[in-house]
Amino acid sequence: MKVIKNNKIKLTLEDGLFDTVNYILLGILGIMFLYPIVYVFSAAVSTPYQVETGQVVLFPKGFHLDSLLAAMNLELFWISYLNTIIIVIGGTVTSMFFTILGAYVLSKENLKYRSFWIIMVVFTMWFDPGMIPRYLNFRDLGLINTYSSVLIGFAVNTFNVIILKSFFESVPKSLEESARIDGANQFQVLWNIYLPLSTAALTTVSLFYAVSRWNGYFWTMILLTDERKAPIQVFLKKLVVDRVALAETNALITPESLTSPTTIIYSVIVLSIIPMMIIYPFIQGFFKKGVNIGAVKE
Numbered sequence: 001m002k003v004i005k006n007n008k009i010k011l012t013l014e015d016g017l018f019d020t021v022n023y024i025l026l027g028i029l030g031i032m033f034l035y036p037i038v039y040v041f042s043a044a045v046s047t048p049y050q051v052e053t054g055q056v057v058l059f060p061k062g063f064h065l066d067s068l069l070a071a072m073n074l075e076l077f078w079i080s081y082l083n084t085i086i087i088v089i090g091g092t093v094t095s096m097f098f099t100i101l102g103a104y105v106l107s108k109e110n111l112k113y114r115s116f117w118i119i120m121v122v123f124t125m126w127f128d129p130g131m132i133p134r135y136l137n138f139r140d141l142g143l144i145n146t147y148s149s150v151l152i153g154f155a156v157n158t159f160n161v162i163i164l165k166s167f168f169e170s171v172p173k174s175l176e177e178s179a180r181i182d183g184a185n186q187f188q189v190l191w192n193i194y195l196p197l198s199t200a201a202l203t204t205v206s207l208f209y210a211v212s213r214w215n216g217y218f219w220t221m222i223l224l225t226d227e228r229k230a231p232i233q234v235f236l237k238k239l240v241v242d243r244v245a246l247a248e249t250n251a252l253i254t255p256e257s258l259t260s261p262t263t264i265i266y267s268v269i270v271l272s273i274i275p276m277m278i279i280y281p282f283i284q285g286f287f288k289k290g291v292n293i294g295a296v297k298e
Contacts, residue, residue: 022193032165039272044068046269048260066258071267079228080235081271087150087231091213095155096206104190125158138170138223146190149223157212160205167201168194203283232272239265 038058043051047062055061071077074239100232104119105111129137141148195202217233224230227238242261 038271040266040273043263044270046256046263048263051263051266053262064258066265067260068270069265070259071264072265072273074268076227076230076235077232078270080230080232083229084231084233084272087128087220088210088213089145091151091155091232092206094151095157095160095209095213096202098155099157099161099164099205099209100190100195100202101160103168104194106161106165107168110198110286121158125162134221144223145225145229147224147229150220152284153223155217155221157209160208164198164201164205167198171197207280207283211276214272232268236268239268 002237035058039056042058042060042202043056044067045063045065046056046060048062048067050056104120106114106121109113111117131246138144138149138153143153163165177282178187179193216232217237220231221234221237224234239261
């Protein structure tokens with residue numbers, strides 16, 4: 001319990017102990033999540049021999065950029081990177097288009113059979129059709145080895161639709177009623193009222209989709225059979241498989257070696273996560289706003 005004394009809040013022993021335990025636990029969790037990132041960066045710029053022999057624990061040893069340069073010179077690396085950008089941008093735009101329309105419709109109280117449609121949408125979050133039926137569906141639709149299978153086939157996440165629906169429901173109905181009186185149609189109401197008032201929510205959901213697209217590899221690996229269409233994550237998975245096949249080569253790494261399959265893999269990982277690490281700080285503020293949207297009622 002907090003005690004107010006001389007216009008200052010004084011923490012009791014219990015509050016102080018609680019805060020201290022929280023800080024310790026959060027600090028431990030922060031280190032657990034941060035360590036793998038630091039290690040990957042360190043391994044990417046360390047001497048291959050020291051990485052292979054387990055001498056790199058936290059900070060780089062024998063700093064050099066040969067592995068990073070070798071990773072960027074790999075065949076299909078930049079093509080895979082471009083494919084990832086296409087999938088992320090195209091997929092996020094496609095996902096947001098369908099998610100916004102679906103959430104907007106479900107947020108309307110006058111929607112006929114609204115409860116039924118909400119249950120049908122949520123049902124897809126509880127029950128998944130399974131991998132084989134989904135693949136057969138893509139095959140029968142002729143979408144194998146096409147970007148359409150990745151962009152449209154996984155366009156909507158039910159959880160994101162529910163989130164955006166809740167945000168739209170928090171928009172004052174008086175604003176929509178005023179626009180309707182002025183002759184605005186549904187698309188004009190959505191574009192001019194709902195979207196501007198839901199910037200934080202839209203940014204948050206967009207980031208969810210973008211990160212999911214950037215990190216996704218399983219279905220892109222299954223559906224995009226042409227290596228020249230595969231994203232960077234599939235390219236990275238192939239490198240890991242090749243490294244296992246080259247186990248004997250790893251054993252021949254010497255202190256004079258400038259690169260190795262392992263350090264090149266770490267370098268590709270670093271290059272693949274840098275864009276998200278750059279973008280995230282600029283939109284982090286929207287998360288705090290997004291949490292508060294919908295909490296204030298009329």
